[in-house]
Amino acid sequence: MKEKQPETKEMNLTSLMKDYANYNLWANALLIDWLKTKPSEIIEQKIPSSFPSIKWTLKHVSVGEKFWLEVLKQESTPDIGVFSDRSNKTVEEVFKMIVDNSKELALYVNSLTEINNKRLPCGNSMV
Numbered sequence: 001m002k003e004k005q006p007e008t009k010e011m012n013l014t015s016l017m018k019d020y021a022n023y024n025l026w027a028n029a030l031l032i033d034w035l036k037t038k039p040s041e042i043i044e045q046k047i048p049s050s051f052p053s054i055k056w057t058l059k060h061v062s063v064g065e066k067f068w069l070e071v072l073k074q075e076s077t078p079d080i081g082v083f084s085d086r087s088n089k090t091v092e093e094v095f096k097m098i099v100d101n102s103k104e105l106a107l108y109v110n111s112l113t114e115i116n117n118k119r120l121p122c123g124n125s126m127v
Helices: 013-035 040-044 054-073 080-084 091-111
Strands: none
Touching (some): 013 054, 013 091, 040 054, 054 091
């Protein structure tokens, strides 16, 4: 009698990217749901860190995610200037921005049928 082999998922760049994008959406949504239970004063409170508050840290993460989505889509040259944007978004707007960008990334990556190993162009350089 043959011993049944455990099922294995083929691991390739496409499946890894899809897993990452889906995990990223799940983790960001979970984080935002948890942060929504905290007073906005805590989210905006000045802290000694790379960014002046949790809100600014989340905004940076979201803008970075949007930047890399543009790199993956190869539709336009990503605007690095968005990282210096100091617009005063509300806590709720930042929460929505991070979840929306995570959804957009997951939708895009999950729509791909194959991700090959070519280098992606980013402006005048290669990523």
